[in-house]
Amino acid sequence: MSMTFSWISIITGSLIFLAISLKFLFNKVFPRKSNVPTLPRVRTLLPFGIDYITRGIIYNSSNKNLLFWDELFTAHYPFKTLEIRLGPQTVITTRDPENVKALLTTQFGEFGKGERFHQEWKEFLGDAIFTTDGEKWHASRALIRPIFSRERVSDLSTFEIHTQKLLRILDSPGCEQQPVNAFDLCLRLTMDIATDFLLGASVNSLANPADKFTAAFADVQRVQSWITMAGQVSKALPLQGFLFKDTYRNGLDTVNSFVKPFIMRTLALPRDEVEAIARSDKGYNFVTALAAFTRDPKMIRDQLISVLLAARDTTAATLAWTLYELSGRPEIVKHLREEILETVGLVATATYADLKNMRYLQAILKETLRLYPAIPFNMRAALSDTTLPRGGGPQGDLPVHIKKDTLVAYSPLYMQRRSELYPATYPDGTPFPDPSQYTPERWIYSGVAGKESKAANKADSNYNPTVPAQVDNHGVYESGLLSSEAPWIPKPWTYIPFNGGPRICIGQQFALAEMGYTLVKIFQKYSRLERRMKEEDCDVMRANIVLTPARGITVVFLKN
Ligand code: HEM
Secondary structure: OHHHHHHHHHHHHHHHHHHHHHHHHHHHHOOOOOOOOOOOEOOOOOHHHHHHHHHHHHHHHOOOHHHHHHHHHHHOOOOOEEEEEEOOEEEEEEOOHHHHHHHHHHOOOOEEOHHHHHHHHHHHHOOOOOOOOHHHHHHHHHHHHHHHOHHHHOOOHHHHHHHHHHHHHHHOOOOOOOOEEHHHHHHHHHHHHHHHHHHOOOOOOOOOOOOHHHHHHHHHHHHHHHHHHHHOOOOOOOOHHHOOHHHHHHHHHHHHHHHHHHHHHHHHOOHHHHHHHHHOOOOOOHHHHHHOOOOOHHHHHHHHHHHHHHHHHHHHHHHHHHHHHHHOOHHHHHHHHHHHHHHOOOOOOOOHHHHHHOHHHHHHHHHHHHHOOOOOOEEEEEOOOEEEEEEEOOOOOEEEEEOOOOEEEEOHHHHHOOHHHOOOEOOOOOEOOOOOOOOHHHHOHHHOOOHHHHHHHHHOOOOOOOOOOOOOOOOOOOOOOOOOOOOOOOOOOOOOOOOOHHHOOOOHHHHHHHHHHHHHHHHHHOOEEEEOOOHHHOOOEEEEOEEEEOOOOEEEEEOO
């Protein structure tokens, strides 16, 4: 037995030695051309970067993606853009806002989701807004844009129906004054709201947690996130074929069979009737709105599922992280309740304008999205041979060539947590709150919130809650703080929870209204939120496409 073991060790050791020697020789024989500015290259020990990939998988499965990025950039400080060769695949990671700006706006046509991403997601999302580039993407965006107009988004009646159901659950015998998993409730709430908005009928997962559609959608998403992660290294390791295709296909069948009748029923209506519904408020939903422009059931299905995917977990996770932070901070809850009391009182329902006028509420949401951006890591592919403005040369500040199909990764999570991107003080010398801390007040003048915020809001002549969201705001989140009186707005392209440029999140205002409405509803009724989590379960961030609390969020909602 021990003889066999030592032979295995000798053979394994020799193979590793051989692989390292071959890699060394390869680098000697094919050195990089020296006259073109190149990016600092991350050294890997084993061929195809297998050591690097393994480390990535281990860090990901132990929820340490942020640490992975931190260690990578710390090891290569002060460089902000790095190149990693994983066999034939080149992946660039950047924390340079100038490069992020190029990816998302100034060189928008040269970087996109890319054909590989499209292929990986095609079965799930088809050829819709989320997975296409160029003309196809443009057509999808134009089709969907009117559905997110201010008039449509400011109708909060769907939120009212489902938040009422949430409150009834919180008041029910098993939950009242008891610890509940707030993340699970947020997922169910956002699923119910999204399906109601999209189909005109909710899956009602708040009342029925075992709902089949919700479970199938979760299965497909889980496998899809593995496929996407494997896709980043798939040229080096062709893993995708092994990834639970049965679960994926069965899940997709369930999802498709659920949405199909809604689409077919709408398409069976005479066109002028569909157009009339799409113009009115009665019976309006995403499917009817799309059916007024296209009679293609697959196109409607693809856009519908894409928007559902984009809308559901992102909003649930942001709401849940907000409740997590608020559960440890009674002073924030107190301020928020004061603002609610002043703006809508404890009984009335908030309007869209009320939500927009509540500066402290908006600051809370901004602060959550700063520390927990729902899409923590993102990626673009070079659609042709092109350049990035920075990263080359000895100082890392020269433009670099980028070959077609190179992947460029950036991380709102990592960037938004870097203290160097924040000022030490406000313009008047008041210290700027520690960027590592959850402090909504940083978004409002000198830490003053509550009463003063409302007065400041009225005085803010640039503030206009009717301004549509879809402006290119240079990566800065729009909600009325882009005014001459704002004491601080993030440096361009350093705060991008909704991305920026032409592909900025189309549902941004919908999401903010949904989260704001839910928080108002909750804190009209409850005055305290207590966290009931073990220390080791707090702040554990799982990053599988969306940044979710890995151990849930266990809290108790208390009335006094
Ligand atoms: C807190 C909640 C949300 C956050 C943080 C968020 C964030 C984002 C981000 C970062 C992107 C860019 C993805 C990329 O291009 O790589 C995006 C795109 C998108 N989002 Fe959101 N989102 C949220 C909620 C919503 C909601 C509620 C909807 C719809 C009701 C929605 C619909 C979309 C769509 C359709 C896209 C694709 C836009 C395009 O490619 O042109 N999102 N979102």
